[in-house]
Amino acid sequence: MPISELISFRQNLHQHPEIAGEESATSEKILAFFAKLNPDHIIQNLGGNGLAFVFKGKKNGTRSLFRAELDALPIQETGDPEYKSRTPDKAHLCGHDGHMTIICGLGEKLAVQRPESGEVVLLFQPAEETGEGARWILDDPKFQQIKPDFAFALHNLPGFPLHQVVTRKGTFAAGSTGLTISLTGKTSHAAHPDAGINPAQAIAQLIQTLPKLTDKLSSFALVTVIHAEIGSLAFGTSAGKGSLSLTIRAFDQAELEILIEMITEQAKRIASAEKLDCEFSFVESFAVSKNNPKAAEIAEGVMKEQELDVLEKPEPFRWSEDFGLFSQSCPSYLFGLGAGEDCPQLHEPTYDFPDELIDTGVSIFEGIVRKVNG
Structure with a gap:
């Protein structure tokens, strides 16, 4: 042809x-x-x-x-x-x-x-x-x-x-992967946040700490926060649910897997300290x-x-x-x-x-x- x-x-x-x-x-x-x-x-x-x-x-x-x-x-x-x-x-x-x-x-x-x-x-x-x-x-x-x-x-x-x-x-x-960390606590009235479990503090900690985990690796790696969500736009309600989505990437496959493990362990620790349930969802994973x-x-x-x-x-x-x-x-x-x-x-x-x-x-x-x- x-x-x-x-x-x-x-x-x-x-x-x-x-x-x-x-x-x-x-x-x-x-x-x-x-x-x-x-x-x-x-x-x-x-x-x-x-x-x-x-x-x-x-x-x-x-x-x-x-x-x-x-x-x-x-x-x-x-x-x-x-x-x-x-x-x-x-x-x-x-x-x-x-x-x-x-x-x-x-x-x-x-x-x-x-x-x-x-x-x-x-x-x-x-x-x-x-x-x-x-x-x-x-x-x-x-x-x-x-x-x-x-x-x-x-x-x-x-x-x-x-x-x-x-x-x-x-x-x-x-290599890269998308990760969503879903946190579940307890909804309460905004006038009584102490009666509920709000994930806001945990999400703030995760945003601050997760991108810095790459400092522990020997080659290039990057954690990019792409989306965060807490509760809904209801001014009388203290949020009981939230999520944080990240893109994780690295030049070395073994280090990519180590970084993913560090992120999930850190998220579990922070969630546990805040009395939140924690679930992980991975999408668009590339080796x-x-x-x-x-x-x-x-x-x-x-x-x-x-x-x-x-x-x-x-x-x-x-x-x-x-x-x-x-x-x-x-x-x-x-x-x-x-x-x-x-x-x-x-x-x-x-x-x-x-x-x-x-x-x-x-x-x-x-x-x-x-x-x-x-």
């Missing part, structure tokens, strides 16, 4: 976005695209709406996996491309439409020339934005059929020169994205051979990527592809994936395939 047809395919995906867990029509489009490529094996309904296409070599060897994301964001697009989202309050404002198209382009290359050895798996993952999809994929028994020796993925990066490759040894992006040295050597060797502009970033990114869970389970490599210094940032309502990156992404991934699988 000429690059112009891949661009049209990307723009069609852009017009019809589906958010996390709802990607059935997107999956159908991908399935139809691959029907003419005759992969050796197709797995449907993988971890929900996920898909995997397997291209086999003539002899045994390494199994390499390349991942793209199916889901869009629940945001209204305010940019005005000709192919603007036709679905209100949903749009591909993270570039997953472009990432899918790159993996489709890689599929075309594999259809023309199968790998010499092993297997190449092209994976389309649901629910990346919510941090759920990778877990759904890994927990699906069907995943054992395609469990890889190496996994690779890319993400476009606004703010970096177009086509520049952004790499990093070790941690590429932070640290850690680049494997051997996978990095393979990918960065290809980038050097292709004479690409490569930037090695001194610090990991503070945002999180659901690919991190793959990197915690097998040797993996995640890299960035510059989307232009003037490109709107990811998740901004005017963002749009630059179609010029499709060819670059396909070329890098095909280079990795030929290096690993021949």
Whole structure:
């Protein structure tokens, strides 16, 4: 397929976005695209709406996996491309439409020339934005059929020169989780607060103390207070319930888990001292994205051979990527592809994936395939 047809395919995906867990029509489009490529094996309904296409070599060897994301964001697009989202309050404002198209382009290359050895798996993952999809994929028994020796993925990066490759040894992006701490005491009349148990003092203490727990860790970590709620707007009532929501992030997976444990223990202590019941609810949990040295050597060797502009970033990114869970389970490599210094940032309502990156992404991934699988 000429690059112009891949661009049209990307723009069609852009017009019809589906958010996390709802990607059935997107999956159908991908399935139809691959029907003419005759992969050796197709797995449907993988971890929900996920898909995997397997291209086999003539002899045994390494199994390499390349991942793209199916889901869009629940945001209204305010940019005005000709192919603007036709679905209100949903749009591909993270570039997953472009990432899918790159993996489709890689599929075309594999259809023309199968790998010499092993297997190449092209994976389309649901629910990346919510941090759920990778877990759904890994927990699906069907995943054992395609469990890889190496996994690779890319993400476009606004703010970096177009086509520049952004790499990093070790941690590429932070792990993170959302946490809501719910406190329950006893409601009373505002004239007699002593007759009740108000969580206000405990929440004030938590806001003061929890962000400082990162001082006890050896590498970067951050606790951000994002929401607090106490009682209701009833001036005659002393609150009996409250909650505090945080985003917790770290560059090291072990330290992320230690930090979460410190936060929950501190919350339990403060709640107990104030005679409050305490419950925890975790959402949008992302593992640290850690680049494997051997996978990095393979990918960065290809980038050097292709004479690409490569930037090695001194610090990991503070945002999180659901690919991190793959990197915690097998040797993996995640890299960035510059989307232009003037490109709107990811998740901004005017963002749009630059179609010029499709060819670059396909070329890098095909280079990795030929290096690993021949």
